[in-house]
Amino acid sequence: MTVTVEGQHQPSAPVQAAYSYCEAVTGQQARNFAYGIRLLPAEKRRAMSALYAFSRRVDDIGDGTLAPGEKKERLEATRHLLDRIRSDKVDEDDTDPVAVALADSARRFPIPLDGLDELIDGVLMDVHGAAYETWDDLKAYCRCVAGAIGRLSLGVFGTHPGAPGADRAPEYADTLGLALQLTNILRDVREDAENGRTYLPADDLAKFGCGDGFGGPLPEGSDFAGLVHFEVRRARALFAEGYRLLPLLDRRSGACVAAMAGIYRRLLDRIERDPEAVLRGRVSLPGREKAYVAVRGLSGLDTRHVARRDVRRRTR
Structure with missing residues (x-):
C-alpha cells in the first residue's frame, strides 16, 4: 500500500521497512554499485536497492558452501518466489522484506522481471561448472x-x-x-x-x-x-x-x-x-x-x- 504526497509515492510503514532492509544490504555489500545508486531520487533508489538485494541473494546461493544439489533447490525456491512476485501474490504483510520491496517496485516501475530468471539461469551455470x-x-x-x-x-x-x-x-x-x-x-x-x-x-x-x-x-x-x-x-x-x-x-x-x-x-x-x-x-x-x-x-x-x-x- 502506498499514499501520494506532493506528487511522490510514499510507502506504507511495512513497505518502507522492507526498503530500508534492502538499502542496508546494498550499502553493506554493493561495494561499487552503492555509489551510483545514491545519486538517484528516493523512489528509484529504493527500487534499485530492492533489485540489488534480490540479485545478491541469488549470487550468495551460487557462491556459498552448500552442495550443488542444495544450491539448485535454493535457486529454484528463489525462482518460485519470483513467480509469486510476478503474479502479484506478495503483499506488505509477507515476512520476506526483499520480496515485499521488489513486489512494490514492480508495481511502480515497468521492471522486466524475467531478467531475474536469467540471473538464476546464469548462477545455475556456475553450479553446473560450465x-x-x-x-x-x-x-x-x-x-x-x-x-x-x-x-x-x-x-x-x-x-x-x-x-x-x-x-x-x-x-x-x-x-x-x-x-x-x-x-x-x-x-x-x-x-x-x-x-x-x-x-x-x-x-x-x-x-x-x-x-x-x-x-x-x-x-x-x-x-x-x-x-x-x-x-x-x-x-x-x-x-x-x-x-x-x-x-x-x-x-x-x-x-x-x-x-x-x-x-x-x-x-x-x-x-x-x-x-x-x-x-x-x-x-x-x-x-x-x-x-x-x-x-x-x-x-x-x-x-x-x-x-x-x-x-x-x-x-x-
Whole structure:
C-alpha cells in the first residue's frame, strides 16, 4: 500500500521497512554499485536497492558452501518466489522484506522481471561448472548475470520519451552489463581460480599460451599480460557501445550509470597498467576515488572524458 504526497509515492510503514532492509544490504555489500545508486531520487533508489538485494541473494546461493544439489533447490525456491512476485501474490504483510520491496517496485516501475530468471539461469551455470570455449559462449553467460541486470535497471531508470535511439536502450544496457562483467572476470581471476572456476574463454587462453586456467603456475612462455590487454580492449569496446545509453536517460539516472560504469572503467585502467596485479589479489579502488567518480558522474565530466579518450584511441 502506498499514499501520494506532493506528487511522490510514499510507502506504507511495512513497505518502507522492507526498503530500508534492502538499502542496508546494498550499502553493506554493493561495494561499487552503492555509489551510483545514491545519486538517484528516493523512489528509484529504493527500487534499485530492492533489485540489488534480490540479485545478491541469488549470487550468495551460487557462491556459498552448500552442495550443488542444495544450491539448485535454493535457486529454484528463489525462482518460485519470483513467480509469486510476478503474479502479484506478495503483499506488505509477507515476512520476506526483499520480496515485499521488489513486489512494490514492480508495481511502480515497468521492471522486466524475467531478467531475474536469467540471473538464476546464469548462477545455475556456475553450479553446473560450465566452461566457456569461445567469447560467444562467455557472452551468453555474461548476458544472464550482468546484461540482464542492465535491462532490469533500465526498467527503473526509464528513457526520454521519443529520444532518438530509445528503442535500442535495452541493447545498450545489456552491453554495458557485459562490459562490467568482463571487468569483474579480469579482476577476480585469482579468486575464481581458487574456487575452481575459469571464466576467460579457452580459445583466448590457448592463443596466449596460458594453459587451461590459473589454478597453478602459468606455462613457460605464456603471455599473461598479452591476454589481459586483449580482454581489456574487448571490454573497452563494450563500454564504448554501452555508453550510448547515457544520453537516453534523465540526468540523475545517467549520473547513476556513469558513476557505476566509471568505477569499473578505472578498475580496467589499473588492470591494464599492471596485468599481473590480478594474480596477486583483488584490484580495487579506494572509497575516496569511488566518491570522486560519483561526483564526476553527476556532472557528466567522467563520461565525457572517457568518450574523448576512446575516440583518440580509435583514431590512432
